[in-house]
Amino acid sequence: MSVARVIVDVPSRETDRPFDYLIPARLEGWVEPGSRVAVPFGGRTLQGIVVATKDDAEVDRSRLKELADVLDAVPPLSAELVELGEWMSRRWLCPLTVALQAMLPAALKGKTEKYIAIARGAEWTEADRLFDGELIAALERQSPLKLSTLLRQFPDQAGAIQRLLKAGKLEELQKVEDRLSVRTVLTVFAPSPERLRAALEAIPRRAAKQRETIEYLLAHPEPIAQQQLAEAVGTTTGTIKALADKGFVELRAVTEDRDPYEGREFPASAPMKLTPAQAAAFGPIAAAVGEGRHEVFLLHGVTGSGKTEIYLQAIQRCLEQGKEAIVLVPEISLTPQMVERFKSRFGERVAVLHSRLSNGERYDEWRKIRDGRAQVAVGARSAIFAPFGRIGLIVIDEEHESSYKQEESPKYHARDVAVERARQHGAAVVLGSATPSLETYAAATIESGAPGNRDAAFRPVYVPLPERVADRPLPGVTIVDMREELKLGNRAMFSRALADALQARLDREEQAVLLLNRRGYSTFVMCRSCGYTAQCPHCDIALTYHRGSQNLRCHYCGYAEREPTECPSCQSPHIRFFGTGTQKVEEALALAFPGIRVIRMDVDTTTEKGSHEKWLTQFRERRADVLLGTQMVAKGLDFPHVTLVGVLAADSALKLPDFRAPERTFQLLTQVAGRAGRHELPGEVVIQTYEPEHPSVAMVERHDYAGFTAQELRHRRVLGYPPFGRLISLTLSHEQMPLLIALGESFAAKMREKASAAGLTGSFAGGAPHALEVLGPVPSPIPRLKDRYRFQCMVKYRGDVDAPGWVAKTLQELAETTKRSGVTVGVDVDPQMML
Numbered sequence: 001m002s003v004a005r006v007i008v009d010v011p012s013r014e015t016d017r018p019f020d021y022l023i024p025a026r027l028e029g030w031v032e033p034g035s036r037v038a039v040p041f042g043g044r045t046l047q048g049i050v051v052a053t054k055d056d057a058e059v060d061r062s063r064l065k066e067l068a069d070v071l072d073a074v075p076p077l078s079a080e081l082v083e084l085g086e087w088m089s090r091r092w093l094c095p096l097t098v099a100l101q102a103m104l105p106a107a108l109k110g111k112t113e114k115y116i117a118i119a120r121g122a123e124w125t126e127a128d129r130l131f132d133g134e135l136i137a138a139l140e141r142q143s144p145l146k147l148s149t150l151l152r153q154f155p156d157q158a159g160a161i162q163r164l165l166k167a168g169k170l171e172e173l174q175k176v177e178d179r180l181s182v183r184t185v186l187t188v189f190a191p192s193p194e195r196l197r198a199a200l201e202a203i204p205r206r207a208a209k210q211r212e213t214i215e216y217l218l219a220h221p222e223p224i225a226q227q228q229l230a231e232a233v234g235t236t237t238g239t240i241k242a243l244a245d246k247g248f249v250e251l252r253a254v255t256e257d258r259d260p261y262e263g264r265e266f267p268a269s270a271p272m273k274l275t276p277a278q279a280a281a282f283g284p285i286a287a288a289v290g291e292g293r294h295e296v297f298l299l300h301g302v303t304g305s306g307k308t309e310i311y312l313q314a315i316q317r318c319l320e321q322g323k324e325a326i327v328l329v330p331e332i333s334l335t336p337q338m339v340e341r342f343k344s345r346f347g348e349r350v351a352v353l354h355s356r357l358s359n360g361e362r363y364d365e366w367r368k369i370r371d372g373r374a375q376v377a378v379g380a381r382s383a384i385f386a387p388f389g390r391i392g393l394i395v396i397d398e399e400h401e402s403s404y405k406q407e408e409s410p411k412y413h414a415r416d417v418a419v420e421r422a423r424q425h426g427a428a429v430v431l432g433s434a435t436p437s438l439e440t441y442a443a444a445t446i447e448s449g450a451p452g453n454r455d456a457a458f459r460p461v462y463v464p465l466p467e468r469v470a471d472r473p474l475p476g477v478t479i480v481d482m483r484e485e486l487k488l489g490n491r492a493m494f495s496r497a498l499a500d501a502l503q504a505r506l507d508r509e510e511q512a513v514l515l516l517n518r519r520g521y522s523t524f525v526m527c528r529s530c531g532y533t534a535q536c537p538h539c540d541i542a543l544t545y546h547r548g549s550q551n552l553r554c555h556y557c558g559y560a561e562r563e564p565t566e567c568p569s570c571q572s573p574h575i576r577f578f579g580t581g582t583q584k585v586e587e588a589l590a591l592a593f594p595g596i597r598v599i600r601m602d603v604d605t606t607t608e609k610g611s612h613e614k615w616l617t618q619f620r621e622r623r624a625d626v627l628l629g630t631q632m633v634a635k636g637l638d639f640p641h642v643t644l645v646g647v648l649a650a651d652s653a654l655k656l657p658d659f660r661a662p663e664r665t666f667q668l669l670t671q672v673a674g675r676a677g678r679h680e681l682p683g684e685v686v687i688q689t690y691e692p693e694h695p696s697v698a699m700v701e702r703h704d705y706a707g708f709t710a711q712e713l714r715h716r717r718v719l720g721y722p723p724f725g726r727l728i729s730l731t732l733s734h735e736q737m738p739l740l741i742a743l744g745e746s747f748a749a750k751m752r753e754k755a756s757a758a759g760l761t762g763s764f765a766g767g768a769p770h771a772l773e774v775l776g777p778v779p780s781p782i783p784r785l786k787d788r789y790r791f792q793c794m795v796k797y798r799g800d801v802d803a804p805g806w807v808a809k810t811l812q813e814l815a816e817t818t819k820r821s822g823v824t825v826g827v828d829v830d831p832q833m834m835l
Helices: 081-093 096-101 128-141 147-153 158-166 192-204 209-217 225-231 237-245 274-290 307-322 336-349 359-370 381-385 413-423 438-445 481-487 497-509 584-592 612-620 663-672 695-701 706-718 737-757 804-815 815-821
Strands: 003-008 021-023 035-040 044-054 112-119 171-177 184-189 250-255 293-299 323-328 350-353 376-379 392-397 428-432 463-464 476-481 511-515 524-527 542-547 552-555 560-561 575-578 598-601 625-627 642-647 684-689 725-732 771-785 788-799 824-831
Touching: 003 035, 003 096, 021 035, 021 428, 021 463, 044 081, 044 096, 044 112, 044 171, 044 663, 081 096, 081 323, 081 413, 112 128, 112 147, 128 158, 147 158, 158 428, 184 225, 184 237, 192 209, 192 725, 209 225, 209 237, 209 575, 225 237, 237 250, 274 293, 274 307, 274 428, 274 463, 293 307, 293 438, 307 323, 307 336, 307 428, 307 476, 336 612, 376 625, 381 413, 392 413, 413 428, 438 463, 438 575, 438 663, 438 706, 463 497, 476 481, 476 497, 476 695, 497 642, 497 684, 511 663, 524 542, 575 771, 584 598, 584 625, 598 612, 642 663, 663 695, 663 706, 684 695, 684 815, 695 706, 725 737, 725 771, 725 804, 737 771, 737 788, 737 815, 788 804, 804 815
Parallel strands: 293 428, 293 463, 323 376, 323 392, 350 376, 392 428, 476 684, 511 625, 511 642, 598 625, 642 684
Antiparallel strands: 003 021, 003 044, 035 044, 112 171, 184 250, 524 575, 542 552, 552 560, 725 788, 725 824, 771 788
C-alpha cells in the first residue's frame, strides 16, 4: 500500500508535522495532495489534509494505521494551495493545519460524529430483549445510528447504551462529517410527449389533478421542481408522487445552488471609454496580463478617478486569455453596489464570497469556482483562497485597509498571500488605493526600496491616477476648530458650518453622509460626585451606553448590564453619560432638523442578513436625507446626490497607542471625503476636530497625500518602524500576572542572547543596516480581556535577520514551560493592530 502524509486537524505546535498513514486498496486512486481524509488519531477519528503521497514510510509500515475514509470525490485543495499553506505556516509562524483550514469553506470544516452499531457476533439474551427491546430493534433496523439521534429517540436509555457498550454487544464508531452539504431539490422529469399522452389516456377521469399535472407537463416539458409544479397546478406533492409511482413521470434529487442574489437582475454593462489618464494606467497592467507575466502594480488613484473601470477591463483581458481573476475588497466595501458592477459586466461568471452570506451560500459559491462555472471571484480577505487553477490577475482594492490582515490565527495578510499566489501562477497583481499604505507606497517609490519592507523582492510598479473622471474637482474641505466653537458659545455637536451645510442640503433636496467612528450612545458613564466610571468586570475597558436597549455594553467581551439610575459606588443620583456615539448623533439630528430622514449604519443596525443592502438601497432611492455611520460609510459608496460629507470627531483615533494611528486617521478622512461630489453636483466636506493643526487632519484639507506621507515617513525612519523596520508582536495571556512577567522576561532574554551572538549590536537610531531590538515585556494597551491579563513583547528588526526563525526557535525552547504554566502565546508577524 502507498503512504499518505497527513496534517491532522489538531492546531498545536506539538502535532505540527505530517503523520504517515497507509492508503488501503479501496481508497487507492482517490487520495492525492489536497484530499480531505478521516484518520484515527489518539483514540479519535479526526479530519486531516493529505500534503503528499509516497511509496515508502519513515517508520516500520507495520506500525502505521490506515486512512479511515476519503471525504471528497474531488480534493477541495489543489497541490498549489497546499504549497501556499506551507509557505503561510513559515511566514506567519502558525501550525500548518491552521493555514490549510483557513482555505476551506466553513461547510467543509468537518466535525466528528459518534455512531452506535451492533457489535459483530453480538448475541441477545431474553433479558436484553425484555429490558432493551425497543432500543435493539431500532439498531437492527438501522445500524450504525448516530448517537445523538438514538438519544433523542430513547432519552431514558443512556445508561442502557453504556451498559451494552461495556458488555461488548454494542460498539461506538466515529465518523468525520461535513457541517452541511449541497442542497438538493426533488425535480420532476417528464418523458416524451408520446408517453405523456399515453399516460393521459391511462389515467381515469376522476383523477382530475393527476390529469391536470400531465397536461401541464405537456405544455411545459422542461424539468421542474416538485413543489413548484404542485403550486402551478394547484395540487399536492402526493399527486406527483402517485404519478411517479405509476411510472408516468420521474422524480430525481437535483443539486440546486443557494444563490445569494436570487431574484436580482443585473442589467448588462459595456466597457466605458477610458480617459487618457486611465488609458495610461491601464496600458502596463494590460500588457502584464496579456503576456502572462508576474508583476505587481500600485494603482494610486484619487477617489473618483475610475480605478474600478480599470479593474473591470483588466479582468476582461484576463478572461480573454482563458484565465481567472480574483478581486478583493474590504468587507465593509463589499456593498451591493460593488457586487452589481462586477455582476453586470461579467454575469454568471462571477462568484461572490463574503461573511454576510450564509455558510450554505458561501459553500455553493465556492463550488461554482471549483467546478469551473465561475471565472471571477469577488470577495473579502479569504476570497484570496478561491480554488482557481489558472489565475491571471489578482486585484486588491483599498489595499491600505487593515481588514486585509486577519487578527486570529493564521494571522496572514491577504496582500502578501496575493503576491505569493500570483508568483506561483505567473499572474499580475493590482493594488489600488487613493491612500496606499506607507509600506506599499515606500516599496514602489523609494529608489533603494524600503529596507524594512516585508519582502525585499516586493517592488510594485507605481501607476499614478491623479485626476477624477471627467475632470471633476475634488470636494472643497473645511476644517472646523471645535475649541473656537466652544468659545463662541456653541455647545452643540454640530458646528455652525456643518449645521448650515446640512440645512442647505435639506433645502436643495440633496443628500449628506456623516461619519462618527463610535457606535452606541455615549462612550463612557461617570459619576460627577465621586468620579466612578462604569467598567467591564472582565476587561480593563469602559462600558459604552446604548440607549435603545438601555444598557451598558463591553464591545470586547459582550458583557452587558442595565442602565444605572444612581452611582453604584456612592449612590449619588448624579450619574452622567459622556462622549458621543452614533445613536446620540441620530437623536441630535432629529432635534436640530425636524423631519430629517436619517439612516444609521453601524454594527448595531447591520447585524441582520441583508441589512446593508436594505439601508443602502433606501439611501440610493433617496428615501433618506442623511446616511450616518461608522467607518463602514467611508468606503465603496457612490451616490450621485451626495454633495456633503461631515466628520464629527476627526481626531477620535489619533490618541490610540499605535504608531499607525496618524496614517489611519488620514486615510479614513480622505476616503470619506471622497464620497462627496462624485458626479455632476459639486461636493463639500466639513471636518470637525479639536486638533486642526495635526498633519493627519490639516493635510486632508489640501488633499495632500504626498506631503503627509513624506512627513510620516521621516518619523518612521527615525524610530525604525515599518517600512524602515519590521515587527513581530508576542502577546501572552493568563489569569495570573506573575506568570506572564516571568515568561515574557525569559523570552526577551533568550532573543537578546541570539541577537548578541549574531553580532547585532547596532541600534535603530544609529541607522545600522542590520539591527534587532526586543521591547518588553510590558502590559498590553488593554491589559485585561475576558478575565485574562495580557503582556506584550515586541521584536523590532531590519536587514538580513531571520527574526521569525529565532522567535519560533525561542518558543520551542520555552514550550515545556508554556505548557506547564497554561500561558497562552499569540505571535503576530508584521502586526497591523497594536492593541
